[in-house]
Amino acid sequence: MKRSLLAVxxxxxxxxxxxxxxxxxxxxxxxxxxxxxxxxxxxxxFLDWVVGYRLYSSLIQADENFQPVPDLAExxxxxxxxxxxxxxxxxxxxxxxxxxxxxxxxKFSVELALKYGSICARxxxxxxxxxxxxxxxxxxxxxxxxxxxxxxxYDGIGPHCSSVLKKELYEGTDxxxxxxxxxPVGSGPFKFVEWVKxxxxxxxxxxxxxxxxxxxxxxxFRIIPDPMTLAMAFETGEVDxxxxxxxxxxxxxxxxxxxARVFFHGSPCGVSLILAYNLRQExxxxxxxxxxxxxxxxxxxxVELVYYGGAKVPDSYVIxxxxxxxxxxxxxxxIGYDPALAKKILDEAGYxxxxxxxxxxxxxxxxxxxxxxxxxxxxxxxxLKKIGVDMRIISLEHAAWHEQVFQRWDFDATLIPFxxxxxxxxxxxxxxxxxxxxxxxxCLGYSNPEYDALFELMISELNKGRRLELVQRMQxxxxxxxxxxxxxxxxxxxxxxxxxFTEEPQGVWVLGYLWMHLNKVKPLE
Amino acid sequence: xxxPQVHCLGRSxxxxxxxxxxxxIAGAFxxxxxxxxxxxxxLHLAPGDPVFIFIQGGGxxxxxxxxxxxxxxxxxxxLAEQFFIFIGNVFKGNLGFSHFYQQxxxxxxxxxIGRTFLLVGxxxxxxxxxxxxxxxxxxxxxxxxxxxxxxxxxxxxxxIPTFWFGQLLILIFGxxxxxxxxxxxxxxxxxxxxxxxxxxxxxxxxxxYQLALIARLTRANxxxxxxxxxxxxxxxxxxxxxxxxxxxxxxxxxxPVVTAIGLNFASLLTGAVVTETVFxxxxxxxxxxxxxxxxxxxxxxxxxxxxxxxxxIINLLVDVLYALLDPRIHYD
Numbered sequence: 001m002k003r004s005l006l007a008v009x010x011x012x013x014x015x016x017x018x019x020x021x022x023x024x025x026x027x028x029x030x031x032x033x034x035x036x037x038x039x040x041x042x043x044x045x046f047l048d049w050v051v052g053y054r055l056y057s058s059l060i061q062a063d064e065n066f067q068p069v070p071d072l073a074e075x076x077x078x079x080x081x082x083x084x085x086x087x088x089x090x091x092x093x094x095x096x097x098x099x100x101x102x103x104x105x106x107k108f109s110v111e112l113a114l115k116y117g118s119i120c121a122r123x124x125x126x127x128x129x130x131x132x133x134x135x136x137x138x139x140x141x142x143x144x145x146x147x148x149x150x151x152x153x154y155d156g157i158g159p160h161c162s163s164v165l166k167k168e169l170y171e172g173t174d175x176x177x178x179x180x181x182x183x184p185v186g187s188g189p190f191k192f193v194e195w196v197k198x199x200x201x202x203x204x205x206x207x208x209x210x211x212x213x214x215x216x217x218x219x220x221f222r223i224i225p226d227p228m229t230l231a232m233a234f235e236t237g238e239v240d241x242x243x244x245x246x247x248x249x250x251x252x253x254x255x256x257x258x259x260a261r262v263f264f265h266g267s268p269c270g271v272s273l274i275l276a277y278n279l280r281q282e283x284x285x286x287x288x289x290x291x292x293x294x295x296x297x298x299x300x301x302x303v304e305l306v307y308y309g310g311a312k313v314p315d316s317y318v319i320x321x322x323x324x325x326x327x328x329x330x331x332x333x334x335i336g337y338d339p340a341l342a343k344k345i346l347d348e349a350g351y352x353x354x355x356x357x358x359x360x361x362x363x364x365x366x367x368x369x370x371x372x373x374x375x376x377x378x379x380x381x382x383x384l385k386k387i388g389v390d391m392r393i394i395s396l397e398h399a400a401w402h403e404q405v406f407q408r409w410d411f412d413a414t415l416i417p418f419x420x421x422x423x424x425x426x427x428x429x430x431x432x433x434x435x436x437x438x439x440x441x442x443c444l445g446y447s448n449p450e451y452d453a454l455f456e457l458m459i460s461e462l463n464k465g466r467r468l469e470l471v472q473r474m475q476x477x478x479x480x481x482x483x484x485x486x487x488x489x490x491x492x493x494x495x496x497x498x499x500x501f502t503e504e505p506q507g508v509w510v511l512g513y514l515w516m517h518l519n520k521v522k523p524l525e
Numbered sequence: 526x527x528x529p530q531v532h533c534l535g536r537s538x539x540x541x542x543x544x545x546x547x548x549x550i551a552g553a554f555x556x557x558x559x560x561x562x563x564x565x566x567x568l569h570l571a572p573g574d575p576v577f578i579f580i581q582g583g584g585x586x587x588x589x590x591x592x593x594x595x596x597x598x599x600x601x602x603x604l605a606e607q608f609f610i611f612i613g614n615v616f617k618g619n620l621g622f623s624h625f626y627q628q629x630x631x632x633x634x635x636x637x638i639g640r641t642f643l644l645v646g647x648x649x650x651x652x653x654x655x656x657x658x659x660x661x662x663x664x665x666x667x668x669x670x671x672x673x674x675x676x677x678x679x680x681x682x683x684x685i686p687t688f689w690f691g692q693l694l695i696l697i698f699g700x701x702x703x704x705x706x707x708x709x710x711x712x713x714x715x716x717x718x719x720x721x722x723x724x725x726x727x728x729x730x731x732x733x734y735q736l737a738l739i740a741r742l743t744r745a746n747x748x749x750x751x752x753x754x755x756x757x758x759x760x761x762x763x764x765x766x767x768x769x770x771x772x773x774x775x776x777x778x779x780x781p782v783v784t785a786i787g788l789n790f791a792s793l794l795t796g797a798v799v800t801e802t803v804f805x806x807x808x809x810x811x812x813x814x815x816x817x818x819x820x821x822x823x824x825x826x827x828x829x830x831x832x833x834x835x836x837x838i839i840n841l842l843v844d845v846l847y848a849l850l851d852p853r854i855h856y857d
Contacts, residue, residue, distance in 0.1 A: 026713075033815065036625060176597065177627050197626070197636055198807030198815075200712050220712055224805040225815070228692060232700050232707045369818075399573020399820055407574065438591050439577050 025217040025523050027501060030230045030239035034197055034223055039181040040163030041109075041116050046244055049159075051221055054203055054518055055096075055186030056163035057211075059087055059106065059139070061517070062153035066323045066422070071211070072101060072164060072187070073139075082146030082462045085157070089137040093210040095166050096184075096191040103133035108167040112175055113160070124150075124161055146460045148467060154269070154323065155423040163187075189214045189519035198223055213519035216501070234260070234495050246493035248310035259498045264310050264491035266321040270421030272314060273373075274484040275364075275380065277413050279445040283360055284412065287481060288349035293413075294485040295335040296342035296387045297380055303488055306375045311488040316479045319489030323422030329472040332479045334486055342387045359388040362412040365405060369398030373415045376487070407437050409445065416443075420489075424458060424471045430478060431455050446483035499524060542848060546841065553837040560833040561615065561826070565608055568822050575624065575820040576600060598624055611826070620830065621823030625816070630827035634809065638831070640710065641808035644801070645793055647728045649786060652735035657775070657782065659736075660743020664751060664778075665770060675740055682737025687796055691730040691803035698726060708805035727804040731796050735789060742785055746778035753777075780851055787843030791836045 035047040040056050061071040073087035093101040114125050127147040132140040141157070143150070150156045164187045169180045184192050189211065190203040201221040205214040222239055224230040231250040233239040235257060246254065246262055255262040275297070277284040284290060299313040312319060320328040335341065346352075351359045364380065366373040377393045384391045391413075396404060404410045418440075419426055428434055432452050434442040451474055458470040502522040576595050595601045599610070614621060620630035663675035699707035705726055711719040750756065751774055759769045797810030805811075809828060816824040848854045 034626075037627060177622075181627065196710070196807060197633070198811055199710050199805075202712070222709060222712070222805075223807070224708055225811065226708075226803050226805065229695060229708050229803060229805055232695055233709075235700055236703055236707055238706060238709075397571075397573060398818075399571070399575060399577060401573070402577035403573050406577070436588065438588055 026220060027216050027218070027518075027521065028220045028222055028238065028240045030222050030224055030233055030242040030245075032223070032225055032227065032230060032245050035201075037181040038184045038192065038195070038201075039165065039175070039178070040159065041112050041165070041175055041181075050243055051201055052184075053159050053163065053188070054190045054219060055184050055188045055192055056159070056165075057093065057101075057187045057189075058159040058164065059157055059162040060151065060153060062158065066153060068151045068153055068156075068158070072106070072162075076151075078150075082148070082150075083143050085141045085143070085150060087139045087141075089139065090210055091137055093187065094208050095187050096206055096208075097166075098208065099166070099168075100136075101164055101187055102136040103139045104136070105164050105167045106139045106162065107131045107133050108171065109165045110157070110162050112165065112170065113162070116175060124157065146462050148460070148462050148464070149423050149425060152423055155425055190219060193218075209519065211519060213521075215520070215522040216518075219518065231495075234497070237497065240497045240500055242495040244492040244494060246495045248308040248493060251308070251310065251493045254495055260495060261498055262493060262495040264493050266312070266319060266489065267419075267492055269419040270319040270321050270324050270426075270489065272317070272319045272418050272420045272489045273311075273376070273487045274416050274418060275413055275487055276416045276444050276484040278409060278411050278443075279483060280409065281412060283351060284362075286349060288345050289351065290482040290485070291335055292342040292345040292349070292351075292387070293384065293389070294482055295338045295345065296389070297383050297485055297487065298337045299487050300337070302376055302379050305379060306372050307488070307490060310493060311490045313488050314486050316475050317427075317486055318420050318475060321421060324420070327424055327468060327471045329475040332472065332475040334479045334482060339383070339386055346387065353388045357388065358390040361390045361392070363392045363394050364413045364415070365394045365396055365401060365411045366415045367398045367401035368395050369401070370415075370417065376415060402439065406439050406441060406443050409437070409443055411443075414443075415487075416484075417490075424467070427455060427458075427471070427474055430483065444483045446481065448477060448481060451477045451481075542845065546845070549841050549844070553834075553841075556837060557830065557833050560829060561612065562608075564826055564829045565611060568825060569604055569607070573820075575822065615830065620827035623821055623824045625819045625821045625824070630823045633812070633824055634827055634831055637808050637812055640806065641794075641797055641801070641810060644724070644727055644731060644806060644808055645790075645797055647724060648732035648735065648793065651728050652732040652739055653782075653786065656736045656739025657743050657779070659740040660782075661747055661770060661775060663740070663744040664747030667748065672744075675744060679737040679741045682733045682740075685733065687730060687734070687799040688803055690733060691726070691800060694726045694730055695803070708803070710807060727800050727806050730804070731793065731800040734796060735786070735793065738785055738789065739782055742782050743778060746781055747774055750774045750778045776850065780847060783843055783846055783850065787840050790839040791832075794832055794835070 029050070031047055031050065033047060035051045037048070038052045038055060040048075040052050040058075057072045059071060059073045060068040060076075063069045072089055072093055074090045076085060076087045078085050087106075089101070089103060089106065091100075095101060110128075110131060114128065124147070127143050127145065127150070129142045129144045132142070134140065141150075147156075152158065154160065165180075166185050166187075169185060170178055175181075182195060186192065186206075189206055189209045191206040193202040193204050195201045200223060203219045203221075205217055222233070224233055224239070227245065227247040228250070230239070230242060231246060231254060234242050234246075234254060248264075251262050251264065254260055275293070277290055277293075279285055303309060303311040303313060314320075316329065316332040316334055318324055318328045346359055353359055362384075364377050366377050368374070374393070374395060381391045381393060401414075405414050405416070418429065429440075430442055430444075430446050430448075430451060432442075432447040432449075435445055435447065436442070454470050454474050454477075458467055458474070461467040461470060501524060502520075576591060576598065592601075599607060602610070611621065618631075620634070622628070623630050623633050626633050659675045659678065663672040666672060695707045698705040706723055708723075708727075710723055747770075751770075753774075756769060756774055759773045760766075764773075794810065797808060798814050799810070800806065801808045801811035802814050809832070812824065813828050815821075816828065
């Protein structure tokens with residue numbers, strides 16, 4: 001009996017060894033779910049980016065400072081009026097089946113992305129007039145109006161909009177259901193090997209890649225939905241890197257492990273959480289009430305109790321990240337935490353405490369799609385109680401929340417996660433034109449003619465200094481009008497096992513470097 | 526001489542059972558149809574618009590884009606029309622098209638069904654072998670340390686939440702002892718041993734509730750059966766105790782156990798939802814969990830059809846097995 005038990009233990013130990021790192025030249029990345037597809041045409045979540053963009057090259061990429069650098073385009077030039085951009089392609093770039101990448105493929109892919117890519121449509125959909133291909137290695141973009149962000153790797157002609165698909169495989173098909181979305185013939189440093197849905201995706205180095213590297217043989221994306229199991233897989237060495245999704249509660253513990261580095265970093269697109277008010281309804285149509293509520297909420301307490309320190313309290317709408325720091329206005333500051341001031345503002349505005357002990361009653365609707373939002377709502381409820389405002393929390397399933405908030409505008413206040421960057425075009429969110437009954441639009445009903453006019457000027461202003469002035473004034477208006485309380489910017493946490501691969505610069509590398517340049521990662525001996 | 530007799534008996538019994546089985550299969554159709562109707566209505570009448578789930582992220586969305594997605598998903602048509610299209614397609618063997626994966630539902634489900642069968646099948650096997658053994662031992666030595674151990678295991682198995690037990694197993698065997706992988710299926714090496722190492726924890730996690738159930742049931746039934754006259758007769762005939770317990774008592778005591786396994790098949794499938802999510806096991810349970818979150822109606826409905834058919838088939842098999850185990854049961 002003892003002998004057989006021992007044998008079982010030995011077998012298990014051997015098996016345990018087998019499941020450890022699959023080899024030095026294999027990078028194992030842990031992700032929480034399947035991407036929607038591997039074609040960049042659909043890409044709209046970080047999962048689509050971290051997997052899909054390893055397979056494709058695009059006209060330009062970003063360097064570690066988030067500035068445009070050549071990728072498929074070895075050079076480019078812009079006309080002085082900012083209406084024409086000409087890109088000259090490399091002649092040695094090939095798809096993974098060995099065929100050359102031409103300007104026709106680029107044109108086809110950008111047009112497809114403009115039609116189907118929701119993020120792409122935001123920046124460029126209304127800007128690009130037409131695309132010309134005078135020869136197989138030249139692409140010319142004609143714009144309807146100057147667009148200063150055209151070369152921005154995120155909001156411009158970067159990987160979101162110009163990852164190159166092979167035209168021959170997509171032409172005449174439904175691009176959304178094309179089988180090559182799941183077995184792509186890409187154009188990037190790594191080629192597709194296998195995708196077992198719900199389990200893993202395997203990519204291998206493409207020997208014919210035109211650029212530097214890749215130096216590792218294989219990337220395995222392991223799909224582990226439970227965040228705790230994902231953290232434990234990192235702990236046992238089954239996963240080398242976890243980008244973005246380490247649970248905040250696990251950061252400290254994992255950081256104590258030998259050879260592990262786990263750190264918080266801002267979201268590349270500056271995700272922020274706001275308490276949005278329905279400005280069509282009383283008393284939220286009164287700016288005094290909105291300011292008072294902002295002053296009443298202890299945002300730092302929310303950061304500590306709900307996010308375990310993994311969030312930042314912003315001064316205004318913009319969460320400063322390495323990509324948005326240049327246009328962030330430190331002078332535009334919303335009122336800090338000051339419950340006494342909140343009471344004073346409400347008293348002066350006529351919202352005095354009535355019989356029953358309350359100044360007024362309100363509701364806060366939140367989605368259960370983000371589990372932390374309920375905890376945030378509970379802390380806000382406590383804070384508002386202290387100034388005599390009675391708030392009832394209404395938890396809604398994600399689709400129902402969407403319907404009530406964005407379609408029916410049926411809410412007093414709601415918690416909305418936003419992208420507040422990385423570039424100024426995101427300020428369109430508060431434009432009057434954006435008051436529409438669709439997803440992520442200006443459901444607040446905020447409308448300020450001065451703000452709208454500033455936006456119109458800013459969006460096509462090519463002079464960076466003048467544009468900065470306009471953008472900064474817009475932030476002042478947002479803080480002054482306070483259509484929402486800008487609560488916090490959740491930070492993401494990334495975990496890396498050190499000693500396996502070359503180190504990358506901290507901070508910006510998450511999007512600007514690492515995820516666009518896995519071809520540069522080298523195994524350490 | 527006994528063998529041919531048994532053979533003849535089996536043949537005549539299976540002939541007699543054929544109409545019964547056909548009747549049962551015919552009776553299952555309305556059940557599956559009702560499942561379809563109810564689930565279609567529940568999913569489609571729930572508040573909220575699945576198009577918004579489809580459009581994730583914080584990017585700007587145009588009205589044209591929303592309409593384009595709605596038409597693509599077939600959600601622009603009236604509910605009744607959507608329902609008849611759905612039912613018509615089901616009878617043609619077409620379970621629809623996944624909103625999320627942009628692939629036929631049949632393909633999405635059949636990519637994963639084998640892994641869930643493997644997990645559930647092994648969990649039943651694990652629970653049955655260990656549960657019956659424990660139950661028999663406990664009944665044979667009542668109020669002994671073995672019996673008390675059986676009780677402790679049963680209480681533990683009944684009451685422990687699956688997700689917590691799963692995490693505990695991962696923590697002990699994956700993180701502290703590092704003898705088993707924390708989850709998933711083999712990726713590079715796909716040998717039998719690698720599969721086995723990935724299966725140990727999820728099978729244990731999923732099977733522990735069934736194990737508790739079977740152990741308790743077996744013990745109770747064995748205690749009852751061991752007091753029967755025919756057991757006394759067997760012992761009086763001078764049969765060995767092992768033979769008395771295994772051949773005479775266990776066969777009779779196993780009838781309710783077999784029923785319980787059949788009735789609990791559905792709960793095993795629900796257990797698989799949690800187990801597969803905790804262990805990152807890419808099977809149907811996890812697909813169901815993810816599809817619920819993504820409001821992927823076609824996949825959810827497809828899963829419900831496949832699972833309800835599965836439950837009907839298993840219950841049918843149990844009924845057949847019941848007759849084979851107990852010659853006194855007739856279905857005509």
